[in-house]
Amino acid sequence: MAIPNDLSVFNSTSSPYLTTGISNVSFAPCTDWTPISMTTVIPTVYSIICVLGTTANILAVSVLAQANTSRRTVANTFMLNLCVSDLLFLLSLPLWAVYYSRGYSWPFGRVACKICGLLLHFNLYASIFFITSMSIDRYLAIVHPFRSQSARNPKRARLTCVLVWALAFVCSAPTLALRDTRYIMNFSVEACVILYPTHTWYMSLVLMKIILAFLLPLIIISCCYYAIGRHLVAGTWPIRMQNSSPSSSMPSFKSTESHQSSCKPERPPTPCVNPSSSSDRPMQGRGVERVLWTVAAVVLAFFFCWFPFHCVTFMDVLTSEGWLDGCWVTWTIHNLTPLTLCLGFSNSAINPMLYCFIGNHFRGRLSGFCKGLCACLKSRGDDHNQKRSSFSTRLSSFSRKLSDLKDLAIVEPTGPS
Template sequence: PESNYTAPRMQFVNGTDCPVSAEFQYIMFPVMYSLVFVLGLAGNVIALWHFISTKTATSPANVFMVNLAVIDLIFVLTLPFKIIYHALSNNWIFGELMCKITGSLFFANMYGSTLFLTGICLDRYVAVVHPIKSLQLRKPWYRVVISCMIWMILGVAIMYLTFKGPLTSKFENNNTACLENFSSKSWKGRISGVSIMAAVIGFFIPFVIIIICYPLIARKLMVPIPGSTSSTLVKRKALRTILVVLATFIVCFVPYHVNQLIHTLRRINIFSSCALIQFTYSTRRVTMALTSLNSCLDPLVYYFAAENFKWKPSCCKNVPPKNKMSSI
């Protein structure tokens, strides 16, 4: 009898003789990105509405969070293009310019998020471990200047990706690839250098800072101040904030960057195993999907870190509570 088995669509990694396949990506990406689009759009719109309606967008504690919400919102608005790309079995139909825009914004969101999350972490560290210094830095312009510097770094990176060379290419099946399927020459040239530099500046350094800040805040928290309830509450809030930031890093960014580093070393022939590139090719899809989750998890940071942040519409805040029987 004839078998109904359909062999997976194999392709060769550009510049190698290694066949790879990841059929699951054509379902995983559209489902994951659709979920992130809905949740990320709702969460970040609500957050920005809160900051604007309460006039706290320029509050020292909220400057980094406002920037984080903006960059997350920009990112989720690009996801419909990626959903269509992967639903069409990785066929980019929107042209080179849109590939550069969406691709650049993808990485701008990833590394912008890590840098703004690091700013939030450092802000809480100074408030808890160096409270006197924190009072001297209460003016928001310090954070505005740092935020502008981060946006400038992201802008330079986007311009480099946009003008340095094409980001689309052709697969063997004649589909148009966007931000993948680069040649070995490209990997040994600009791609590997950009990949490693972005990982060091945008991930490894921020991750080390957060890992250092967390135990210092925890140790400070373990030292009670007699009669200072408000100080203890501030410390606990800071600790919760950094826990959420650390969890976001571990879930969204650590798997991608570990896998990407191994994949980069293989593409520049530091390693030569075909099995390795087959593994990193598949896991890269999963870890890229995980990076997009930060747009959904960042609103949790706002909830724990922002001043008086409540997930409640302003129209409902003045509704009197129902009478309840109190038990004695």
């Protein structure tokens, strides 16, 4: 593996992701552009993301893993795997925080450098692949509930998860092979970097990351949720018109997926009407708006978390090809790469909030889980208090008996002389 001689564009320590290692362009010193100090900002942000993301994902995994096999849906299967992937990544964040706080000096050794680099890239691909799978599943469940019945089952969902894990590992395997620790003499640090053998390797892997980990999933997710939003609006608009008419009655509509048996098979697009049920309400007004806002939040969170990072990555590609030049380009790549990575990493903390905690069903199960946990802790505390009180009772009883024995020894009469 060739060690680069030109490190004028030092992306190899400014980011655990962007690591050119080979620079075709030499820049003049940009004295007017003051660099941003990352030794305090990045560790602080990483620590916040690690604490919040770990807490949210552990709660989500605890609730999802306790579901019975018969109750584990396709969406729950994808969500459980997504939370596990995010947790694996979040465990490596404290090491990267130390890396930045030490001025890009890696103190944990070569093996930890490779593993942490693998986890970063693995989560980059796996989380986005799982989000894409969940988006496709929601599209099939809402837009094509009848035709997708045979395809949407937990067994196939588990098989899809296995394929996602395998594909994410294949995409991140080059990082495991190329990442290593190198002593950078110009900066006097032992850095955890990726050193690409040739410029072709760099271009291929970076373009693969942009296309497979951002552009293609974004197109699929946007198309799925656009179709979902269009289907919901088209399906609820006639209901709104009926409810707005003074002569029309107020029928009650249930979801198409939950009342498959009451629907006529020859007219699957028609919603099922159950006038006798008074407990359900038509999906209208705030209900439709809430679903649409949730759908929009998923797409926007994915876009705003990862779009800035991939923009900076693409700028680095253009710079390496000589198509961009200047001090502002150098400053942007060096300083905004770690900051945009922080924004991308925050998606791991946002995912469980979007997919789990917004839903009423999940919040009810989380509330039950927390109540059960509190009851368990309370019962253990009561048992401990009972054991302490029982021990105190026995100790006081023993003390009284010992005192009585002493009194008897004192007043015991002596025998005749």
